[in-house]
Amino acid sequence: MEKTKDEFALIKRLQTMFTPKRPETIIGIGDDCAVLDLGATEYVLMCSDSICDGVHFIYNNSNKKLIGRKAIGSVLSDIASMGGWPIAINIDMGVPQYTSEKDLLEIAEGMRFLCDIFNVDIVGGDTTKANLLWISAKAIGKVEKDKLCLRTGAQTGDHIWISGQLGGSRYGRHLEIEPRIPEARWLVQNFKVNAMIDISDGLVADLFHILENSNKNAEIDTFLIPVHKDAKSLDEALYMGEDFELLFTLPKEESLRLMETKSEYKFYCIGQILDESQNPLLYARKQDGTTAPLEIRGFKHF
Amino acid sequence: MEKTKDEFALIKRLQTMFTPKRPETIIGIGDDCAVLDLGATEYVLMCSDSICDGVHFIYNNSNKKLIGRKAIGSVLSDIASMGGWPIAINIDMGVPQYTSEKDLLEIAEGMRFLCDIFNVDIVGGDTTKANLLWISAKAIGKVEKDKLCLRTGAQTGDHIWISGQLGGSRYGRHLEIEPRIPEARWLVQNFKVNAMIDISDGLVADLFHILENSNKNAEIDTFLIPVHKDAKSLDEALYMGEDFELLFTLPKEESLRLMETKSEYKFYCIGQILDESQNPLLYARKQDGTTAPLEIRGFKHF
Numbered sequence: 001m002e003k004t005k006d007e008f009a010l011i012k013r014l015q016t017m018f019t020p021k022r023p024e025t026i027i028g029i030g031d032d033c034a035v036l037d038l039g040a041t042e043y044v045l046m047c048s049d050s051i052c053d054g055v056h057f058i059y060n061n062s063n064k065k066l067i068g069r070k071a072i073g074s075v076l077s078d079i080a081s082m083g084g085w086p087i088a089i090n091i092d093m094g095v096p097q098y099t100s101e102k103d104l105l106e107i108a109e110g111m112r113f114l115c116d117i118f119n120v121d122i123v124g125g126d127t128t129k130a131n132l133l134w135i136s137a138k139a140i141g142k143v144e145k146d147k148l149c150l151r152t153g154a155q156t157g158d159h160i161w162i163s164g165q166l167g168g169s170r171y172g173r174h175l176e177i178e179p180r181i182p183e184a185r186w187l188v189q190n191f192k193v194n195a196m197i198d199i200s201d202g203l204v205a206d207l208f209h210i211l212e213n214s215n216k217n218a219e220i221d222t223f224l225i226p227v228h229k230d231a232k233s234l235d236e237a238l239y240m241g242e243d244f245e246l247l248f249t250l251p252k253e254e255s256l257r258l259m260e261t262k263s264e265y266k267f268y269c270i271g272q273i274l275d276e277s278q279n280p281l282l283y284a285r286k287q288d289g290t291t292a293p294l295e296i297r298g299f300k301h302f
Numbered sequence: 303m304e305k306t307k308d309e310f311a312l313i314k315r316l317q318t319m320f321t322p323k324r325p326e327t328i329i330g331i332g333d334d335c336a337v338l339d340l341g342a343t344e345y346v347l348m349c350s351d352s353i354c355d356g357v358h359f360i361y362n363n364s365n366k367k368l369i370g371r372k373a374i375g376s377v378l379s380d381i382a383s384m385g386g387w388p389i390a391i392n393i394d395m396g397v398p399q400y401t402s403e404k405d406l407l408e409i410a411e412g413m414r415f416l417c418d419i420f421n422v423d424i425v426g427g428d429t430t431k432a433n434l435l436w437i438s439a440k441a442i443g444k445v446e447k448d449k450l451c452l453r454t455g456a457q458t459g460d461h462i463w464i465s466g467q468l469g470g471s472r473y474g475r476h477l478e479i480e481p482r483i484p485e486a487r488w489l490v491q492n493f494k495v496n497a498m499i500d501i502s503d504g505l506v507a508d509l510f511h512i513l514e515n516s517n518k519n520a521e522i523d524t525f526l527i528p529v530h531k532d533a534k535s536l537d538e539a540l541y542m543g544e545d546f547e548l549l550f551t552l553p554k555e556e557s558l559r560l561m562e563t564k565s566e567y568k569f570y571c572i573g574q575i576l577d578e579s580q581n582p583l584l585y586a587r588k589q590d591g592t593t594a595p596l597e598i599r600g601f602k603h604f
Contacts, residue, residue: 010403014410018417018424024389025423034425036390038444040341048428048440050394055431087326088338090350092394092438101312108316115320121327122320123336128354132433136394138350138440142340 030213031151032078032197033141042142047078050136053096057175059133064103066175067135068110073177074200075139076118077244080181081198082150083188084143088123089115091137094130107135118181147188149196149248154214158194158273159255163246164266166203166238167231174242183265184246191258196248202241204282208296210249211273211280219283219291220271239297249273332515333453334380334499335443344444349380352438355398359477361435366405368477369437370412375479376502377441378420379546382483383500384452385490386445390425391417393439396432409437420483449490451498451550456516460496460575461557465548466568468505468540469533476544485567486548493560498550504543506584510598512551513575513582521585521593522573541599551575 020028026043027035033047051071053059059067072089079086091111095104115122120139143149163183180198187193195214199206203225211218227237250258255269271285283291322330328345329337335349353373355361361369374391381388393413397406417424422441445451465485482500489495497516499508505527513520529539552560557571573587585593 010406013407017410017414020423020425022389022421022423025425028423028425029427034390034392036425036442038340038342038346038389039344042341044340044346044442046390046392046425046440046442048392048394048426048438050396050428050430050438052396052430052432054433087324087340088336088348090336090348090440092350092352092440094352094354094396094436104312105315108319112319119324121322121324121330123322123327123330123338124349125331126351126438128352128436129357130354130434130436131356134396134430134432134436136350136352136428136438136440138392138394138438140338140346140348140442 032081035148042144043148045079045082045084045141045143047075048136048138049074049078050134052134053132062175064106065110065113068107069114070175070177071135071137072111072114073179075137076114076179076181077177077198079139079141080179080184081196081246082143083147083184083193083196084141085181085185086118086120086139086141088121089137089139091122091125091135093127094132094134095127096130096133099133149188149193151195151197151210151213154195154210154216154249154273155251156216156273156275157252158249159252159269160218160220160271160273161248161250161267161269165226165228166243166245167228167236167240169242170240171230173230177244179244180246186263186265191250191254194249194251196246199243199245199247200241202239203247204238204294204296206247208280208282211282215276215278217274217277217281218271219274219285222284223287224270226268334383337450344446345450347381347384347386347443347445349377350438350440351376351380352436354436355434364477366408367412367415370409371416372477372479373437373439374413374416375481377439378416378481378483379479379500381441381443382481382486383498383548384445385449385486385495385498386443387483387487388420388422388441388443390423391439391441393424393427393437395429396434396436397429398432398435401435451490451495453497453499453512453515456497456512456518456551456575457553458518458575458577459554460551461554461571462520462522462573462575463550463552463569463571467528467530468545468547469530469538469542471544472542473532475532479546481546482548488565488567493552493556496551496553498548501545501547501549502543504541505549506540506596506598508549510582510584513584517578517580519576519579519583520573521576521587524586525589526570526572528570
């Protein structure tokens with residue numbers, strides 16, 4: 001499921017093809033959400049994500065409520081990664097013969113479960129026949145203009161943080177996605193967050209998205225990464241993805257303040273942003289102080 | 303592809319399950335777009351639509367640019383049907399092996415073609431592997447609060463209008479969709495439109511959506527319906543769908559004024575809204591003045 005170099009090149013071409021032209025579009029293709037100024041006090045966030053039987057889950061082996069939960073959860077996680085809160089979701093579904101009415105209602109129950117927790121409305125959608133189940137969820141949300149978090153904001157000297165344990169999510173945990181909306185809101189309300197993303201492609205790939213967009217190098221203290229018990233190795237914490245934790249950078253003084261701040265949430269400081277670079281490099285630092293470049297691989301969306 | 307009674311029942315259950323709770327949600331599931339008050343002067347419109355190989359087009363037989371155009375066009379038509387204008391679109395795609403990079407770029411070209419005409423930005427999306435090509439487009443737009451057109455607004459005595467010839471679109475014309483945005487904007491800027499919808503399910507089915515939502519009966523003068531040359535019969539103009547013309551109702555005095563107003567657009571008056579009804583009936587009136595109930599059938603989305 002990793003995208004190839006050709007696919008990256010295609011995505012770049014599409015991004016160029018669709019350069020935004022309207023004054024409302026603050027950020028188009030290239031971050032977790034598009035950012036629009038629609039004339040309200042806050043920015044409007046807009047994002048979409050899709051899941052498909054055989055790629056993101058195996059229908060016959062999966063709890064149907066969790067399929068619905070996952071479909072909603074990944075877009076809510078995108079909204080969180082911008083520092084925002086969700087408002088409304090649209091659902092498009094390809095519905096195959098093998099999906100019974102009972103299954104559909106369970107999928108909808110799973111969606112409602114997360115919608116109720118995070119106070120989001122499902123406001124529409126469309127179903128179509130298909131030979132495989134697929135679900136495309138599109139969310140809109142809002143964020144205060146001065147609290148918007150982008151991939152482009154990382155500064156040299158920033159500390160790198162994550163919001164939870166990583167690795168092994170694809171063995172099943174990813175379906176029980178818990179979008180980090182309260183964590184993100186608490187962070188942006190109390191700290192100056194320079195850059196943020198959610199970890200869908202994997203820690204290394206998503207940190208690399210920040211580095212590419214901010215033109216920086218970085219090093220991570222691999223021995224500080226909290227590896228989830230589901231993971232079979234540190235490698236899975238670095239590369240497996242679908243963790244849906246927040247990955248963010250704070251100026252050093254804000255980082256030190258976060259370390260000393262009591263909160264109901266748990267965050268982990270795992271590295272720092274280094275100097276400017278047009279061709280970013282990411283280093284792994286071991287406990288003995290030696291560093292080595294980390295291989296960049298993982299998923300990528302456009 | 304017609305939905306069954308069971309499917310209608312399921313959609314009703316989903317609609318009940320997802321009753322909107324947030325104060326921003328003015329209209330949730332049930333119209334062409336959701337309507338949100340996000341704190342701007344205008345309402346924000348939000349809609350989505352999806353197309354799938356084998357259901358909405360046959361990939362091998364289709365011009366790839368037209369597939370992209372159709373994917374965008376149907377959501378733009380939904381925005382038009384609310385009286386609004388589009389701003390931004392998100393695209394999710396399931397991309398199968400049989401889709402070459404050249405094909406993908408042509409699909410994107412077709413999207414850009416309509417985006418350029420109607421000044422819309424594509425601001426993001428997601429691709430995933432799939433075994434069939436599917437495209438889900440989500441659009442947001444805006445409409446002045448006093449110009450919003452809903453399915454619920456038809457009044458007894460309103461005249462029923464359409465914006466173009468109907469029938470035979472599914473034989474191929476539907477891919478060359480021309481969303482009626484300028485027409486819709488001209489209408490709401492110059493006339494009091496009581497109810498509006500776009501014809502995707504078919505004239506009868508979509509007029510019936512207005513009747514159900516407005517609790518009214520209606521009659522259409524079948525001999526006044528402009529049947530497209532692509533159509534093989536009046537039946538196809540009534541039921542085939544995918545015409546993507548506007549279907550709207552005007553108070554009688556506004557209707558008379560429209561008949562006398564010069565415009566670059568062509569509209570056709572084809573019937574009138576009758577009395578109140580909890581179980582709407584739609585009548586066909588022939589040129590000899592006799593009427594008979596019309597059978598209600600066609601597509602339906604939720």
